Amino acid sequence: MDVLDILRRQAGRFQCPKCGQSLAECQLEMVTHHDDQSLVKVTCAHCQDTRLIAVAFAAETETEAPAIDVRDEPAEDLGVAISADDVLDARLALAGHAGDLESLLR
Numbered sequence: 001m002d003v004l005d006i007l008r009r010q011a012g013r014f015q016c017p018k019c020g021q022s023l024a025e026c027q028l029e030m031v032t033h034h035d036d037q038s039l040v041k042v043t044c045a046h047c048q049d050t051r052l053i054a055v056a057f058a059a060e061t062e063t064e065a066p067a068i069d070v071r072d073e074p075a076e077d078l079g080v081a082i083s084a085d086d087v088l089d090a091r092l093a094l095a096g097h098a099g100d101l102e103s104l105l106r
């Protein structure tokens with residue numbers, strides 16, 4: 001499973017919290033991958049704002065696309081060193097989304 005490929009297909013549903021533009025053309029970079037959870041760096045193509053998001057994939061089936069669960073507290077779960085600023089960034093990214101989590105992911 002290519003996490004970045006899946007995220008890329010969904011990125012257009014995200015909005016940059018800083019400039020409000022669609023993240024469809026954003027840059028995605030895998031920071032760390034652990035089991036079914038990944039930390040991905042997202043760089044806005046419009047304002048170059050960079051933030052980290054943590055994604056976790058639900059159990060896969062052969063017929064359904066995996067669900068993406070964006071979490072706002074990645075540090076403990078992923079066991080990687082993340083500064084307080086990074087966590088805050090991720091929180092702000094999620095807080096900047098206008099809809100609820102359901103609409104963010106579907």
Ligand SMILES: [Zn+2]
Nearest residue numbers: 016019044047
């Ligand atoms: Zn932006």
